[in-house]
Structure formats: structure tokens, C-alpha cells
Amino acid sequence: MNITQKLISSHLVHGDMTPGSEIAISIDQTLTQDSTGTMAYLQFEAMGIDQVRTRRSVAYIDHNMLQSGSENADDHKYIQTVAAKHGIWFSRPGNGICHQVHLERFSIPGQTLLGSDSHTPTCGAAGMLAIGAGGLDVAVAMGGGAYYLTMPKVCHVVLTGELHNMVAAKDVILELLRRLSVKGGVGRVMEYGGPGVAALSVPERATIANMGAELGATTTVFPSDRRTRDFLSARGRAGQWVPLEADPGAEYDEEIVIDLSSLHPMAAQPHSPDNVVPVSEITGMKIDQVCIGSCTNSSFCDLMRVAGILDGKRVAPNVSLTISPGSRQVLKALAKNGALAKLVTAGARVLECACGPCIGMGQAPATNAVSLRTFNRNFYGRSGTPSAGVYLVSPETAAVSAVTGVLTDPESYGAEAPYNVPEHFDIDDGMLIVPPANAAGVEVVRGPNIKPFPKAKAPAGALEGEALIKLGDNITTDHIMPSNAKLLPFRSNVPYLANFCLAPCDEGFAARALEKGGGFIVAGENYGQGSSREHAALAPLYLGIKAVLAKSFARIHRANLMNNGILPLEFTDAADYDAACEGCPVEIEDAPAQIAAAAEGKPVSVTINGRAAEMRLDITPRQRDILLAGGLLNYTREHKED
Ligand code: MIC
Ligand code: SF4
Numbered sequence: 001m002n003i004t005q006k007l008i009s010s011h012l013v014h015g016d017m018t019p020g021s022e023i024a025i026s027i028d029q030t031l032t033q034d035s036t037g038t039m040a041y042l043q044f045e046a047m048g049i050d051q052v053r054t055r056r057s058v059a060y061i062d063h064n065m066l067q068s069g070s071e072n073a074d075d076h077k078y079i080q081t082v083a084a085k086h087g088i089w090f091s092r093p094g095n096g097i098c099h100q101v102h103l104e105r106f107s108i109p110g111q112t113l114l115g116s117d118s119h120t121p122t123c124g125a126a127g128m129l130a131i132g133a134g135g136l137d138v139a140v141a142m143g144g145g146a147y148y149l150t151m152p153k154v155c156h157v158v159l160t161g162e163l164h165n166m167v168a169a170k171d172v173i174l175e176l177l178r179r180l181s182v183k184g185g186v187g188r189v190m191e192y193g194g195p196g197v198a199a200l201s202v203p204e205r206a207t208i209a210n211m212g213a214e215l216g217a218t219t220t221v222f223p224s225d226r227r228t229r230d231f232l233s234a235r236g237r238a239g240q241w242v243p244l245e246a247d248p249g250a251e252y253d254e255e256i257v258i259d260l261s262s263l264h265p266m267a268a269q270p271h272s273p274d275n276v277v278p279v280s281e282i283t284g285m286k287i288d289q290v291c292i293g294s295c296t297n298s299s300f301c302d303l304m305r306v307a308g309i310l311d312g313k314r315v316a317p318n319v320s321l322t323i324s325p326g327s328r329q330v331l332k333a334l335a336k337n338g339a340l341a342k343l344v345t346a347g348a349r350v351l352e353c354a355c356g357p358c359i360g361m362g363q364a365p366a367t368n369a370v371s372l373r374t375f376n377r378n379f380y381g382r383s384g385t386p387s388a389g390v391y392l393v394s395p396e397t398a399a400v401s402a403v404t405g406v407l408t409d410p411e412s413y414g415a416e417a418p419y420n421v422p423e424h425f426d427i428d429d430g431m432l433i434v435p436p437a438n439a440a441g442v443e444v445v446r447g448p449n450i451k452p453f454p455k456a457k458a459p460a461g462a463l464e465g466e467a468l469i470k471l472g473d474n475i476t477t478d479h480i481m482p483s484n485a486k487l488l489p490f491r492s493n494v495p496y497l498a499n500f501c502l503a504p505c506d507e508g509f510a511a512r513a514l515e516k517g518g519g520f521i522v523a524g525e526n527y528g529q530g531s532s533r534e535h536a537a538l539a540p541l542y543l544g545i546k547a548v549l550a551k552s553f554a555r556i557h558r559a560n561l562m563n564n565g566i567l568p569l570e571f572t573d574a575a576d577y578d579a580a581c582e583g584c585p586v587e588i589e590d591a592p593a594q595i596a597a598a599a600e601g602k603p604v605s606v607t608i609n610g611r612a613a614e615m616r617l618d619i620t621p622r623q624r625d626i627l628l629a630g631g632l633l634n635y636t637r638e639h640k641e642d
Contacts, residue, residue, distance in 0.1 A: 002250040003221050004154045004189045007129035011112050013146045019153045019253060020187075022620040024146035025129070028111040029056045030138050033098045035063035035359070035483070036116040038075050038492040039534055040135030041082045042453060044142055047636060051087040051439075053144030056106055058432075059083040060091040060098035064488045065354045066361050071489035074447025078492075080433070085442045087435045088142075095431035096327030096353040099123070099295040103206055104235055104329055105429065109224035109242050114141045118213045118532040118556060119295050119376065125205035126231065127224030127244040132213065134534040134560040136632050145636070148622060150555075152218040153253035155188045159196025161261030166410040168305075168394035169204035170297060170374065172258060173211040174266035178276035179256070182474060183526045185215030186555060188254070192222050193246055196260045201421075202231035203299035210296045211376045214273040216529060216554055235329075236427045265409055267372075268392035271380040272474065279397055279409045288369035290321045290402040292395055293351070294358040297374035298326030300333050301421065302395045307339035308417030309399040309410075315347035316405030322363055324351040332426055339419075346403075360384040360484035372398050372407065379478040379530060381504050384485065450492045454542040456565025458630035459595065463546040463567075463588040465519030467608070469502060469509050470582050473524035477557060479504045480528065480536040494538045501539040510543060518544015522580045525550075528557025537564040547588065549606065549615065551577060562623055565631035567595070569604060569615040576613035584609035592628060599624035 001009065005017055014024035030052070032040050037059055059079050064072040076093060083090040091101055098115070099122035107113075109127030113120060116138040123130035133147065141147050157176070163169075177184075190212050192205070200208075205222045212220035222228075224244035232241045265279040292298075292306055303325060315321045323343055325331040331353055334340040343350060357363035358375045364384030365371045371383060371390045378390035393401075396410040404413075436442065471479075482500055490496045502509040502521075513519060521540065527550035528536060537560040540548075547567035551574070561568045567588075571577045580586075587607045588594060594604045598617035606613045619627065629635040 002154050002191055002246045002252055003223060003244055004191050006244065007110065007112070007221065010110070011129070015151065017151055019151050021151050022148060022622065023151045024148045025112055027054060027114045027141040027147050029106065029113040030054050030142050031058050031060060031098050031102055031113065031115040031120065032135070032138060033063050033117050034061045034075060034079060035488055035491050036135045036533055037079050038450065039453060040116045040139050041079060043136050043633060044086065044139040045082065046633060047139060047143050049143040052142045054142060056089065057087070057142050058089040058091060058102065058106060060101065061093040062097045062354045063359050063361065064491065065093060065352065065356070066485050069489060070447065071449040074449050075492055077445045078447060078450060081442060081444045084435050085439045085444050087439070089435060090433040092431045092433065094328060094352060097295045097298060097355055099210065100298055100326030104327060108240050109228060109244050114138050114147050116532060118530065119210050121212050121219040122206050122210040122295055124209040124220040125202050125222050126228055127222060129219060129221065131219050132532045132556055134532055134556060134563055136534060136563045137559065140632065140636055149218065150187065152187055152189045154191050155254040155256060156252035157190055157192045158194035158255060158257045159192060159260055160194055160257065161196055161259045162199045163260045163263065164411070165415050166396050166413070167263050167265060168396050169200060169207040170394035171263050171266045172260065173208045174268055174276045174392070175258065175263055177214055177268065177274040178266065180215055181274045182214060182272060182529055183216050185212060185217030188217050190215065190217050190220040191252070197223060198225065198227065201227055201301060203301045206299065207296055214376055216526070218555060234421070234423055235425050265394060265397050265411060267397065268378060270378055270389040270391070273377060273392060279393065279407065283407050283409050285370060285407040287319060287372055287401055287405065287407055289365045289371040290319055290398050291357045291363060291371065291373045291375065292322065292398050293324030293326065293356060294375040295326065296376040297395050298324060298330065300330045303330060303334055304339055304419040305416055306395050306399040307334070307342045308419060309396065310346035310348065310403065311342045311417065313346055313403045315402050318405050319402050321348045321402040322351050322357060323348045324356040325353045328353050328431060329425055329428070332428065333422060336426070357383065359488065361488065362485055372401055374398050377530065379476045381482060382478045451495055453494050454538055455633065456541055456631035458628060458634070459591040461590065463591045465546060465586060466516055467522045467580050467582060467584050467586050468513050468516065468519040469506055469521055470580055471505060471521070471523040474526045474529055475523055476530040477528055477533050477536040478530055481533055481539050491535060494535065494542050497535055498539040498542040501543060513543035513545065518546060520586045521545055521548045522577070523548060523550040524577070525552045527553050529554040532556045534560050537561045537566060541566060549580065562626055563632040565627065567617060567627065569606065569617055572603065572614055572616050576608060576611065579611050580608045595624055595627050
């Protein structure tokens, strides 16, 4: 067996491991963060389960950190108290980014992790099967329910050779995005192997696993080897190490070979992580901002390399440099060994240990600015400044360019300074709150910002309405439900958020949907790529969207739509997409019967603008029941799964 098969088979509770078929796996650990967490816990509470039934569940606060009104602080209180009530560990604001902290403190090779954030696969760096999902799926897993998914194909990414000086793990994943695109990983697990893996540390593997999300992959896994043992042991967790590797001669569905020695620094240009070119092709461009951090590149090793480059230098006058360490453990280690002083002396603006600028929580660039970021997403408008151009690069490229003031190829700049990784980090879990053994006295605090979330209803009869908008390919969840410092505080207030649904594509969409009493969305390929945010389904649900008609869907968003009772219908004939237009009528006769027939492999007949289209609704019997129940919450209540 390969590693993926070992991880899945040891957790399989339903189905068999035939790619494309439905399977269900048991979940050992869950994580949530604050921007998706409030909704996940409201849904968990609605299930009426007292204590979580996982081995470990952790609630992080890392996204909604700016407190320019009471909303975020109110939500943090809610999450802290609801966590204490139900047996969930709580990572306080300031403790770090969920994926970085989870990798450092809780990752255990061989276990499964389900997180309400699309970058949950980061823990695949330590040999976990770590998957991102919508909040409702995570809520079900916290209640002890299995996680259902399509058995992925396994793509073996064989690494050979070694990275040159100043070439980084980030360049490996950018190269893969260049080759495969943001759709290239859909329906696949990217499993790394080959002689080059041993040369990569766990934090480097984490950068690669993290950005597997941008490939659209179900997840990424690495073996658990000597490097994994060293990583855990340096964090006082040697006892939790177990080896995990593919059997000799293990088979894979696909194979890709990357010779690490052939790679050079890469950059993803605006506005897509797969718009990748070698840095050397675009050097010399004047830059305005450099942001280092995010769950992709905020480890101790990343920031030590940055400190080595900035040592004795000064940030160029035209550049604003921000650095967000991934965790308090990282920040403390940098403070102890003097690297923090080097960063500050060079002129870095050191931000708190959180997502920060990655999710548009501050540091929006100037009008038309060029911003280099070590992050994972450069979707249109995500930085908070629609006219800005965001380039995704390695920490090395970012740091060198911050000094020169123009985009610079770090290989042309000189060698990297060596640094020491502590054999034992200072373990301090003081910002993690352990849930009380007896939660009887805990009162859950709900601020005024928490509004009831929209609930789907079981479909009855025909679904009729207008195509309210016609979109192109690769629409991201940042288009569907934008996130920024102004909107994130309203993640527990869907009625308010819904006003901004699809605003980056068409500012009039929400008002039109409300005026018409709902309708349909028409889109191209890979609709809903990016974040796991359920709000990208909840806001359309609130606006009365009955189905999304698209050429194809991204995995998590497709599940979120069905979990909220919205049909994800796929065009089987591109001419039907071409014939659809904004404002044209759409009708699906006898929806319940057609949904039931779709589970038997029958197409769904949809009339679009008077034209009969046969569309695909690729669902399993369980998904049929979820849609017929009007969403996963109703279904779970009806079935009380365990
Ligand atoms: C993101 O990077 O887009 C986020 C914010 O972390 C999201 C979750 C969210 O929208 O809250 C993700 O990747 O799932
Ligand atoms: Fe946070 Fe950015 Fe990572 Fe999302 S991608 S979890 S916003 S650091």
C-alpha cells in the first residue's frame, strides 16, 4: 500500500478504496479557526451533542484579530466558552496560526484530522491524513460522525536531487502549480516520496502540503521518517512519533517527478496561484510592500532565513515590510536567539502571530501597489485593495527584494547564512486552555453579533427562477463571499454578509437576488475554488439560490452547497452554458424525483432559456438523502449518526 491507502484503510468505516467511489473515514482530531468556527459551533450546538467524541478537538483564534468594534471580541468569547462547555481545547488569540500551532503541538503521524479551513492539509507534513472541510462537516465529526468523501486518486510526487541555496520549498509547490494549475489536484491526494524527501525538514514539507490546497487536492501526505521524529522530539513529543512509509513497490494512480536541483525561485503573478513564472523573468519590478508570514511560510526556519538575509541591512525606503510569526513558539525562539532584534533593526513591522494580511485583516496595500507575499493566495481583491497586484514568493525572494526595493532573484544576491535549529524548543502551552473535566458550570456567552443562520428546507415540486448572474471559470470563494477587515467581523451574521455575496463580480447581485426572491447562479469551471468558508454557501442560501449550474466545482465548496441544500449541477454540454444568460428563466421540474433519479446515474433535466439541458448531479445515495432532507443538519437530526 501507499501511505494514503494506509491512512485511509486504518480509518475506513464505509466503502472501499476504489478511486471515485464514496468512502467514509473516522476522524481522530478536529480543528476550527475563528472565521469559520462560530458557524461550526452554532451547528454543533444545534445537533444537541454534549461532549466532543474525538481524540482531540481544538478551537483556534487567529483570523479575526483586529478589534475595531466589539464583534470579533464577542465571537472570541463565544468560541472560548462553547469550547469549554463541550470538551474542546482553546488556543487563545496570540498563540498563533491554527495550522502552524497544530503541526507543532498536536500533529500525530497516522491519525486523521478534519479542519474547518482549507489549509488543514498542512499537518500532512507530519504523516497525518489532514483534510479541510466546511464547518458543518467538522461539527458532525466533533459529534463522532464519520467524514464522507470521494476516494481520491493518489498522485505520487517523486522528489529527486536537492534544493540549491536560496531556492525554497515554496518554489517546489509553485513549480507544481505552474505545471498542474489550480484544478490539477482535484480528486487527488498528492503523496510525496523519492530520495529528495529526506532532505526536506517538516516545516519545508508543511509549506508544500499547505499549498496543495491551491492545486485543489483533497490533501497532501508525506512519510513519517527520521525528520518527522526529530521535529516531534524537538518539541517534547518524541513519544508520539510512529514511522509511516509506502510499502516497497506500492502502486499509484499517477506519477510526477520533480528534480529539486533543477528548480529556481518562482513567483505566482496576480491574480492566481498558478500564474507562475521564474522570478528571473520578472526581476527589477518596483515593489511597495513585502509581507512575510501566513500558514504557508511562518515557521522558525522560514523566519531564521529571513533574519539571515536582513541582518545588518535596511528595508528599502519604498517598501513596507511586515512579518507575522506563525506561532508564539516561533516568536519566542526568535526573541531568544537574537533573530527578532535583527528583523526589527532592519525595519520590519512585526505583527502578531496570526493570519493578518493574508486574510486582509489589515495591511491593505496602496492603490495600484505591488505587494510580494509569502502567502498561498493572491486572488483578486483578497489583500483589501482591488487595484493592487499580489505576487506569491518564497521568504528568501521576499526578504532580498525588501532590501533592494525591486523584485530580485535571491540566487543572484548571495548565499544564505547558516542557522541553528534548537534541539529542544521552549515548550510553553500557557496560551492553550484545556477544557474542564466538568463543564456543568460553564455558561456559553453569546454576543449580539450572533444571528441565527439560514436553514435549508427540503425541496418540494419544481425549482423555478432566473439565472441571476453568469460567471466565467475559476470563481473563488473570495469572489462569492469576500473576506476582509470590514466583513470578517460579521461571520456569525449571515443576513448582513449576504449583502456582499458575489460583489467583486457584480455589486448588484445580492439586491437583485433578494428582489427576485432567489434564483440560480450560472458559472464555468472550478466554481468555488479556495477557502472552505461555508458562508459562500450560506449567503446564497439566504438569498434564495436553489442551484448552481456550473461546468465543474471545487471539492469543498461542492460539499458545502449540498450540506446547505443547494444543488450543484454540472453542464454536460458546453452549448447549454453558452445559451444561458443573466435574467433568463431556469426551471427544474419535480426536483425531489429528479434528485432521487440522479443517485441512480440519471441526468437532471433543466430548462434554461427555453432550451432543454441534461445536467449531471453526481451524487451518492447518502448525498441524495442529504439533498432531499434539505441539507446535512436536517439529515443528521433525522439520522442521529454516530
Ligand atoms: C482563507 O485562507 O481563505 C481562510 C480564511 O483561511 C479560509 C477560511 C475562511 O474563509 O474563514 C480557508 O482557507 O478555508
Ligand atoms: Fe490564515 Fe491565510 Fe492560512 Fe487562511 S491561508 S489559514 S487566512 S494564514
